[in-house]
Amino acid sequence: MTRVYIIVEGQTEEAFVRELLSPHYARIGIYFTPIIISTSPGYKGGVVSYAKVKPQLLRLCKQDSEAYVTTMFDLYALPGDFPGKSLVNYPSMGSGSQKTAFLEMQLAQDINLANFIPNLMIHEFEALLFVQPEKFGEWTDDATVVQTLSAVTQAYTTPEDINDSPQTAPSKRVLAAMSTYQKTVHGPLIACEIGLDAIRNACPHFHAWLKKLEALV
Missing domain, CATH: 1.10.40 (Ribonucleotide Reductase Protein R1; domain 1)
Structure with a gap:
């Protein structure tokens, strides 16, 4: 059994994980738990500040080191303090795929834990x-x-x-x-x-993310 926490931006993504991803992957031994990111005491939803997101990612990775933690954050409207966005080599004029690859790498380096798998949605x-x-x-x-x-x-x-x-x-x-x-x-x-198959066939980055999760089994 492989357990994966998916940190999501809001109720839409939480429902998407529960209703479409979870039933499919439970059949092959991968169990997803969607968690809505907290933005402030009593409030959830949206990546409004990476400074508020990072402690939550670190805490979840460390408190359950035998499980995996991944994200489902939109590339669109990421905050300015997100890892890599302020770097001079950030491909601000590049494609969504180029921006995503760069930011996911920076996020992985910033969290720097073996059970963390960064993922951004292109563009949302x-x-x-x-x-x-x-x-x-x-x-x-x-x-x-x-x-x-x-x-x-x-x-x-x-x-x-x-x-x-x-x-x-x-x-x-x-x-x-x-x-x-x-x-x-x-x-x-x-x-x-x-349906999941149609979405995967049409969205290569989304498909690649799921392939990474499938490889955890």
């Missing part, structure tokens, strides 16, 4: 939903929603390439097309409807 959780934008049609009567989101998907090689400005990040595009979108409700449900 909603990118996974662009794998099959037609699934949004089950939650709205407005046909333009699917048309708009499908056009976005067709403009990029993979959903993970959908960029991260405040106007064009995946979640911003979804909200612009479907104002009734509720992240914590629709996000996990649409992801489950798409």
Whole structure:
């Protein structure tokens, strides 16, 4: 049995892990426990400051050294104190994959514990939903929603390439097309409807992260 704690940004990602990842991986002996990051006493959700995140990662890695700890943080809107973001060689003009690879390496070095596996979502959780934008049609009567989101998907090689400005990040595009979108409700449900295999096939970085976790068995 392999135990993995997945530190997530909020309730959407927590539900995604519980409803889609956990049932699949329990069958092969990997047991996930999603934990929402704490931002301040009594409040959870969002990586608003790495200074608040690091102690939680270290504590979890050390208190259960026989388990593994990984993250599910969005590349989009990471705080300025996140490891590597202020370095002169940070590829700020690079692709999402380049930024992610650089920051994950810096995060691994900063935590520096054998049971820690860094992971960032390119560029955020909603990118996974662009794998099959037609699934949004089950939650709205407005046909333009699917048309708009499908056009976005067709403009990029993979959903993970959908960029991260405040106007064009995946979640911003979804909200612009479907104002009734509720992240914590629709996000996990649409992801489950798409299915893990389809998401992995379309999102190479997400697939690579799961391959790392599968190799722990």
